[in-house]
Amino acid sequence: MENTTASAPSSRIGGFHKLGVAERIERVAAFAGLDEAERQHLADTGNLSAELADRLIENVVGTLNIPLGIATNMKIDGRDRLIPMATEESSVVAAVCNAARQSYDGGGFVTSMSGACMIAQIQLTGVPDAENARLQILERRADIQALCDECDPILLKIGGGFRDLEVRVLPTRGGVMVITQLIVDTRDAMGANAVNTMAEKIGPRIAEWTGGKTHLHILSNLADRRLARARCVWPLAAIGGEAVRDGILSAYHFADADPYRAATHNKGIMNGISAVVLATGNDTRAVEAGAHAWAARRGHYGSLTHWEATASGDLAGSIELPMAVGLVGGATKLHPTAKLALKVLGVQTAEELARTIAAVGLAQNFSALKALATTGIQRGHMALHAQNIAMMAGALGDEVQQLARVLVDKRLVRLDVAEAELQRLRAAQG
Numbered sequence: 001m002e003n004t005t006a007s008a009p010s011s012r013i014g015g016f017h018k019l020g021v022a023e024r025i026e027r028v029a030a031f032a033g034l035d036e037a038e039r040q041h042l043a044d045t046g047n048l049s050a051e052l053a054d055r056l057i058e059n060v061v062g063t064l065n066i067p068l069g070i071a072t073n074m075k076i077d078g079r080d081r082l083i084p085m086a087t088e089e090s091s092v093v094a095a096v097c098n099a100a101r102q103s104y105d106g107g108g109f110v111t112s113m114s115g116a117c118m119i120a121q122i123q124l125t126g127v128p129d130a131e132n133a134r135l136q137i138l139e140r141r142a143d144i145q146a147l148c149d150e151c152d153p154i155l156l157k158i159g160g161g162f163r164d165l166e167v168r169v170l171p172t173r174g175g176v177m178v179i180t181q182l183i184v185d186t187r188d189a190m191g192a193n194a195v196n197t198m199a200e201k202i203g204p205r206i207a208e209w210t211g212g213k214t215h216l217h218i219l220s221n222l223a224d225r226r227l228a229r230a231r232c233v234w235p236l237a238a239i240g241g242e243a244v245r246d247g248i249l250s251a252y253h254f255a256d257a258d259p260y261r262a263a264t265h266n267k268g269i270m271n272g273i274s275a276v277v278l279a280t281g282n283d284t285r286a287v288e289a290g291a292h293a294w295a296a297r298r299g300h301y302g303s304l305t306h307w308e309a310t311a312s313g314d315l316a317g318s319i320e321l322p323m324a325v326g327l328v329g330g331a332t333k334l335h336p337t338a339k340l341a342l343k344v345l346g347v348q349t350a351e352e353l354a355r356t357i358a359a360v361g362l363a364q365n366f367s368a369l370k371a372l373a374t375t376g377i378q379r380g381h382m383a384l385h386a387q388n389i390a391m392m393a394g395a396l397g398d399e400v401q402q403l404a405r406v407l408v409d410k411r412l413v414r415l416d417v418a419e420a421e422l423q424r425l426r427a428a429q430g
């Protein structure tokens with residue numbers, strides 16, 4: 001029941017999802033006391049139409065623009081690529097440009113992929129003879145393959161479909177479970193819909209064959225049958241010599257030994273990875289979940305990258321991680337900016353996209369470790385951050401640059417300082 005009082009408007013808005021975008025804005029404006037300018041701001045959806053936004057998710061009232069930058073200098077598998085990156089964080093795009101510039105003359109990045117298989121899990125409980133049930137399921141491999149492949153004839157036609165079956169007996173707090181894993185090649189799709197449909201179709205049959213009860217039918221984001229790999233050798237002369245190389249190696253050793261540092265180290269890698277995943281309309285959370293689960297696969301959380309010195313003393317970096325991204329389906333195919341980003345990237349397959357993203361993650365890590373091991377990250381970070389602070393303080397137009405310079409020179413990039421300096425600047429300019 002709707003219950004609105006003057007002091008506390010109610011969030012119970014029956015049929016909100018049935019309203020049009022404009023009507024929803026009105027309802028939200030009434031709830032939150034938005035003025036006309038704020039309503040107009042929400043109604044301006046920029047280069048994503050309100051109509052399309054309303055089809056992508058529920059209860060749409062607007063869009064959120066994130067800057068789209070282009071990382072230059074990337075050479076991947078001998079081919080030059082411009083990399084679209086969607087991120088709100090300063091220095092992320094510059095980091096990739098810098099790492100790529102320092103690797104360019106050495107040949108750039110070499111990439112590969114383990115395959116395009118996704119995993120779907122089916123949870124079975126209530127079987128006292130779990131080992132027996134495991135074999136019963138494995139014996140049905142041909143039936144399971146046929147049922148899976150029936151779900152998606154188009155996937156089959158383009159060379160994808162069922163590839164393998166794994167069944168595990170899993171001791172849990174709630175008793176022993178039998179977990180069936182369908183391994184499915186989803187080609188250029190990220191594949192969540194394809195494998196979830198298959199799992200839901202197979203589930204009841206597993207219950208029937210074993211006498212147990214199935215519950216969850218869902219993909220695993222630990223997509224370890226879809227590992228993207230990238231490696232790169234940075235020539236010693238290009239990175240600034242042995243001390244820089246050894247600093248990067250030591251930073252890597254720290255991250256790989258310590259989860260507190262590894263979380264930050266990997267966060268930096270994901271700065272690059274998630275920015276390309278987002279720019280291309282892919283699922284950032286799926287890739288992030290897969291990456292962090294993979295980083296913990298050895299029983300402790302470690303680095304997603306690996307760094308070492310080559311025989312000739314150059315710096316070799318590599319990365320390997322699950323990369324469940326696609327070119328078909330969802331926002332990738334519908335969002336006009338994502339489509340454009342894919343065109344700029346020039347990738348023809350999901351595999352090419354995944355490999356490119358892995359290279360970006362490695363580049364990002366190189367720049368972060370180099371900065372941390374040499375000058376620290378604040379120097380590079382502060383120039384753009386100072387501009388953000390200047391804008392927060394109310395600087396407009398040319399004032400933004402002027403004020404940012406003052407803050408950097410003073411080494412005091414703070415809002416209170418920015419507000420005071422802005423007043424001084426305006427007073428000086430009359």
Ligand code: MEV
Nearest residue numbers: 264265267268368369377
């Ligand atoms: C900041 O967003 C990312 C870094 O902290 C990554 C790192 O520490 O390796 C600079």
